[in-house]
Amino acid sequence: MRSFGAVDPVKVALAGLTTMALGMAAALNADALPVIGGGTTYSAEFSDAGGLRADNDVRIAGVKVGKVSEIDLEGDRVLVSFQVKDAWVGDATSASIQIKNVLGQKYLALDPRGEAILDPGDPIPLRRTTAPYDVLEAFRDLSKTVDAIDVGQLARSFDTISATFADTPADVRSALDGITKLSGTIASRDRQLRTLVANTRQVSQTLVDRDTEAQRLIQDGNALLRAISTRQQAIKDLLDGSKRLATALDGIIADNDGQLGPVLEQLDRLTSMLQRNQDSLAKGIAAFAPAIRVLTNVAGNGRWIDGYLCGLVLPTFGPLNEKGCFEK
Structure with missing residues (x-):
């Protein structure tokens, strides 16, 4: 048997470095490992990311089965890579981006269909995916658009149109008069409209920034409602038990009324005598x-x-x- 001193230290060092490198690679890619990883990696093509981000939930029938791992732009479409663990995904599966809560957080919803298992190398095509319309982004775009409008120039344009069609029939003139009044109203309410749009933008941004806190608040509210529901059942059981106890005591009193009545009457006379004396x-x-x-x-x-x-x-x-x- 060779002694430890006879082993080539260079080979030992190379073996140790190789083992360390493999361990670090396995630790950094733990989600991709077949046994302890995050599951099988699939992909889906979307026309729009729709606010979906990495680490968002992947759900089937409302149950979380994985998470979104990566979002890439490929040509005119968005390729979303996601992992699914302990769930069956068929070759006719459809995917959609859904709104998770009122704050605009999204998740990837799968509708597993088909007769065979979906090949991880084949992405879910664009025809079987649906992207949502982001309301928060729409409000942001609206605020930017309103800020860019020259209200004075818009009012003057409406006035010019009204003056140009002044000799037209009465119906057209009435419509133009309405447009003129509308332009005047917009011009007079310019500051209020800008303030309203700015506040709307601030509210939407605050909701986005406080998404985690609001989500935790909603979860705590759900836990509170569950606790109240549990206590409600306990209170109901207590009232039912009290009702049964009262019924039992009523039966006991009815059964012993002949004996308890004279005893209570004598006790009443004794206490009355002691009170008098x-x-x-x-x-x-x-x-x-x-x-x-x-x-x-x-x-x-x-x-x-x-x-x-x-x-x-x-x-x-x-x-x-x-x-x-x-x-x-």
């Missing part, structure tokens, strides 16, 4: 206190009784009791 009982207790104190003094010196007898010999019969019991 409350003052007498108080005086009796107060008068009983000295007797208890004397008895305690007599029997409180050990295992004998210590007492004092006064008046056994009258004061008139000698010097033993000359002053009597009550004189000092």
Whole structure:
């Protein structure tokens, strides 16, 4: 057996570096590994990305089955690459970009169809994909367009058109008068319109910037509603149990009414008597206190009784009791 010192250190170093390189490559491409990775990689062609971004969810029937890995522009179409794990994707599958929440976040929805499994090398064609219309982008474009409009020039153009068609029939003149009034209204409300559009742009941008917080808020609200629903069932069970207990107690009282009635009646008479004689009982207790104190003094010196007898010999019969019991 060859000793460790006889091994060529260059070969050991090359083997170690190769192992480290393979480990780093596997760590950086963990999602692409067949067992521990993120699943099978597919692709789909879209006419517009529609606000879809990498790491957005991929869902089938509302259930998350993967995520979007990459979005590339290829010619006149957008190629979206995504990963799907533990889900069947057929060769006639269709894809669409859907809105996840009110803040405009998107996800890729798949409708798996077909009889055979979709080949990962064949992208879902453009005819089986649908891109949404982004409302937030539309508001942004509207604000830019309104900002670029020269309202004064627009009003003067409408006035020129109205003056040009001044000699036309009454119906045309009425329509032109309406256009003139509209141009005047737009010109007089220019500042308010610009403020409104600017505020709309700020609101939409704030919603986009706070997308994560708002999504977390919605999730917390769902958790709160689930907790309330759970507590509602617990409260319902408690009320049902209380109702059953009341029914059982009512039956017990009905069964023992013949015995409980006289007992309660006698107890009521006893408490009434004690209430009537409350003052007498108080005086009796107060008068009983000295007797208890004397008895305690007599029997409180050990295992004998210590007492004092006064008046056994009258004061008139000698010097033993000359002053009597009550004189000092």
